[in-house]
Amino acid sequence: AQSVTQPDIHITVSEGASLELRCNYSYGATPYLFWYVQSPGQGLQLLLKYFSGDTLVQGIKGFEAEFKRSQSSFNLRKPSVHWSDAAEYFCAVGGSNNNDMRFGAGTRLTVKP
Amino acid sequence: DAGITQSPRHKVTETGTPVTLRCHQTENHRYMYWYRQDPGHGLRLIHYSYGVKDTDKGEVSDGYSVSRSKTEDFLLTLESATSSQTSVYFCAISASTGEDRETQYFGPGTRLLVL
Numbered sequence: 001a002q003s004v005t006q007p008d009i010h011i012t013v014s015e016g017a018s019l020e021l022r023c024n025y026s027y028g029a030t031p032y033l034f035w036y037v038q039s040p041g042q043g044l045q046l047l048l049k050y051f052s053g054d055t056l057v058q059g060i061k062g063f064e065a066e067f068k069r070s071q072s073s074f075n076l077r078k079p080s081v082h083w084s085d086a087a088e089y090f091c092a093v094g095g096s097n098n099n100d101m102r103f104g105a106g107t108r109l110t111v112k113p
Numbered sequence: 114d115a116g117i118t119q120s121p122r123h124k125v126t127e128t129g130t131p132v133t134l135r136c137h138q139t140e141n142h143r144y145m146y147w148y149r150q151d152p153g154h155g156l157r158l159i160h161y162s163y164g165v166k167d168t169d170k171g172e173v174s175d176g177y178s179v180s181r182s183k184t185e186d187f188l189l190t191l192e193s194a195t196s197s198q199t200s201v202y203f204c205a206i207s208a209s210t211g212e213d214r215e216t217q218y219f220g221p222g223t224r225l226l227v228l
Contacts, residue, residue, distance in 0.1 A: 004155075032215045043117075043203060044156075044219040051215065090155055094215055099146075099171060101217060103155035 002027040004093050006104035013081050014112045021076040021107050023091030033074040034092040035065055038106075044090060050074065061085070086111045116140050117220035119204050125226045132191040134223050136204030138184075143209040145187040146171075146217060147179060149200040156203060162187055194227045201225070 005024045013019055025031055032051050036044040048059025055067040065076045074091060088108045094101035116139030126132050136145060144163055148156040148171075158171030160179040168179050176198060178190045191198055201224050205217040 034216070036219075041222075043221045046216065046218065049216055092156075094217075099158060099161050099169065101158070103157075105153050105155045 002031070002093050002095070002100065002102050004091050004102050004104035006089075006091055006107050008107045009105070010108045010110065012110040012112060015083050016080050019076075019078045019081045019085070019109070021089050021091075021109070023074045023076065023104060024072055025074065025091070025093040026072065027093050027095065029095055032094045033065075033067060034094070034101075035059065035063070035074075035076050036090045036092065037061075038088045038090065040087075047076070047089075081109075081111055083111045083113065085109060117204060117206055117218065119202075119220040119223050121223060122221065123224045125228065126194050127228050128195060129193050132194050132225065132227075134189045134202055134204075134225070136187045136189070136220060138187075138204075138206050140206060140208075140218075141184060142206040143184075144207040144214075145181065146205040146207075147177070147187065147189045148203045148205065149173065149198075150203060150222070151200050159189065159202075194225075196227050199225060199227045 003026045034049045035047040038044050047063050048057050050057045050067045057065050088106045090106045091104040118137045120135045146161040147159040150156050157173045159177050162168045162181045180188045201222050203222050204220040207217045
């Protein structure tokens, strides 16, 4: 069965610093990969997704992610973090079956002024 | 944002009582899902629907039932609520075709407390 690991439960970065959130997945076939962001008390908003093609994917709010098949990773990056980026971030992996999606446990991002 | 609403947004109930949560969409999407979110677990699929009257179980379906009598509405019922069902419940939808078939869009969530 597929699974997703987000190794970092909580990360703190200073405003303006770069950010990388890690995601490792296990999936038997070609994965569809997603990053979602959740602000407190809100639903999940899609940041970006990877289905095929260019392994560097651009998303909303200045985020990007890189798919590395050899490392089974899909890490999320942002060159300069803003205070409004403080939230919880979820990586997810899915496939051609709609009931297959699995989520990581999430990484909570705190941004220091 | 995808047109998804959930009601109620907050609910407090007592152990043993039935509870129904409603998800309503205005996107005419075929697929609808119910997840629960618990600390340390991310989101886990409870049930999903692939059309009117077509539903199936997810990873954590015990103690839950669902119904879908119209494309736009997907109901989640806790027949007899237990404290272990205290959670935040999210509804999601996805389209029938194309890349969006694999992309799920989420509602705002319902926070349920079972005392």
